[in-house]
Amino acid sequence: MRDFQPRPHIANHYLQASIRGAERQGFLREALLASAGVPAAWFSKPEQLITEEQFTRLIKTVWRVTRDEFMGLSNSRCKNGTFALMTDYCLGSATLGAVLRKSARFFSIACDNIDIGLGETNSNKLVFFRLSLEDASRDTDHMLQEFLLLMWQRFACWLVDQQIPFATTQFSYPSPPHVAEYRAMFPTELQFDESVCGFYLHEKYLQLPNTRSEDELAVFLKESPAYILHRPDHDESLRNRIRALLARQNLRDMPSLDELAQRLHITPRSIGRKLQEEGTSLRKIKTSLRREYAIKLMSTENLSVADVSERVGFSETASFCRAFKRWTGKSPSQWPG
Numbered sequence: 001m002r003d004f005q006p007r008p009h010i011a012n013h014y015l016q017a018s019i020r021g022a023e024r025q026g027f028l029r030e031a032l033l034a035s036a037g038v039p040a041a042w043f044s045k046p047e048q049l050i051t052e053e054q055f056t057r058l059i060k061t062v063w064r065v066t067r068d069e070f071m072g073l074s075n076s077r078c079k080n081g082t083f084a085l086m087t088d089y090c091l092g093s094a095t096l097g098a099v100l101r102k103s104a105r106f107f108s109i110a111c112d113n114i115d116i117g118l119g120e121t122n123s124n125k126l127v128f129f130r131l132s133l134e135d136a137s138r139d140t141d142h143m144l145q146e147f148l149l150l151m152w153q154r155f156a157c158w159l160v161d162q163q164i165p166f167a168t169t170q171f172s173y174p175s176p177p178h179v180a181e182y183r184a185m186f187p188t189e190l191q192f193d194e195s196v197c198g199f200y201l202h203e204k205y206l207q208l209p210n211t212r213s214e215d216e217l218a219v220f221l222k223e224s225p226a227y228i229l230h231r232p233d234h235d236e237s238l239r240n241r242i243r244a245l246l247a248r249q250n251l252r253d254m255p256s257l258d259e260l261a262q263r264l265h266i267t268p269r270s271i272g273r274k275l276q277e278e279g280t281s282l283r284k285i286k287t288s289l290r291r292e293y294a295i296k297l298m299s300t301e302n303l304s305v306a307d308v309s310e311r312v313g314f315s316e317t318a319s320f321c322r323a324f325k326r327w328t329g330k331s332p333s334q335w336p337g
Contacts, residue, residue: 007051009051010049010052011049012043012048013178013181014050015033015043017143018062018143020072022062022065022071022072025072029043032058032061032065035057036055036061038054038058052231053226055229059225059229060225064080069082070111071147074113074139075113075138076112078110084221084224086106086110087217088217090102090103091212093210094209094210095206095208095209095210096159096206096207096210097207100152100206114132114134116132126201126202127202127203128198129201133145136172141176142176145173145197146185147228150185150186150229153186153199154227154230158212159211160210160211164201165188165201165202165279167188167200167279168189168191169186169198170190170191170198170199171194173193175192175295185231186199189284193329201279202279238278242264243285243289246289247289251289251290251313252311252313257282290313291323293311294324299335308332309321
């Protein structure tokens with residue numbers, strides 16, 4: 001018989017991060033955790049994972065006690081119900097692009113401390129949706145910034161009833177200690193130490209029609225933030241298929257475009273065109289895999305720089321050192337191993 005119990009998979013980090021603002025306001029940790037059905041002892045057990053249901057209840061509790069959808073993590077409050085009012089305001093829009101533009105105008109007026117807006121199409125036919133805290137000094141764990149990006153990405157996907165392959169999600173801070181969680185939360189290319197937070201998507205997705213009704217929106221809001229916190233079971237993008245295939249290969253000898261085309265039964269031209277629509281390329285995917293593996297080896301293995309360089313596919317250590325500094329802002333010798 002199958003076990004239908006929710007599977008804990010959310011890092012313990014989020015127990016601390018989600019209640020940080022409420023604790024600053026004087027609310028007791030034990031009471032907050034109890035409301036979510038989380039034993040207080042779990043707070044100091046880094047290995048203890050939590051379920052989406054527990055995390056959902058915890059955030060709802062923080063919203064309620066702080067009366068703030070920014071969870072006490074901003075220097076200005078966002079009144080409860082603001083996001084719901086925005087979705088109701090935008091629901092009549094015909095396309096995703098119109099929703100993103102209207103949501104940006106709404107939040108620019110309704111809430112302080114948020115820099116939000118939809119940019120113009122660039123030369124690669126990508127559009128940037130800027131969604132950044134103007135003052136992130138109270139968001140010490142990046143919890144609020146992560147949640148805002150998730151809210152808009154997941155709401156956009158729900159609105160058009162499909163998983164949009166966002167090209168890149170970028171962050172205005174260094175790669176955090178819990179960066180492993182980002183791969184599950186944001187199935188896109190990740191970029192850190194940028195000037196603002198936000199995400200890129202291909203311009204064609206702005207034309208996707210809004211498929212949702214008022215009744216469906218009511219259910220979405222009633223269950224919120226469950227829809228936002230739920231991690232998609234499958235990412236059917238070509239980028240993800242290629243990434244998964246390459247991740248099983250030796251990084252020193254990854255297949256060429258022609259070899260990939262044979263394995264996937266797709267023409268090289270079609271692969272290039274589709275990846276461009278998803279905001280990436282084969283080169284970017286390979287670079288991303290090498291970067292992530294290099295950071296993992298530098299952080300967890302007692303290896304020399306030359307060994308790491310060789311394992312991630314560089315023929316010269318000097319080339320690897322230059323690439324590593326470009327990826328992280330630090331040379332391998334400066335990296336905290």
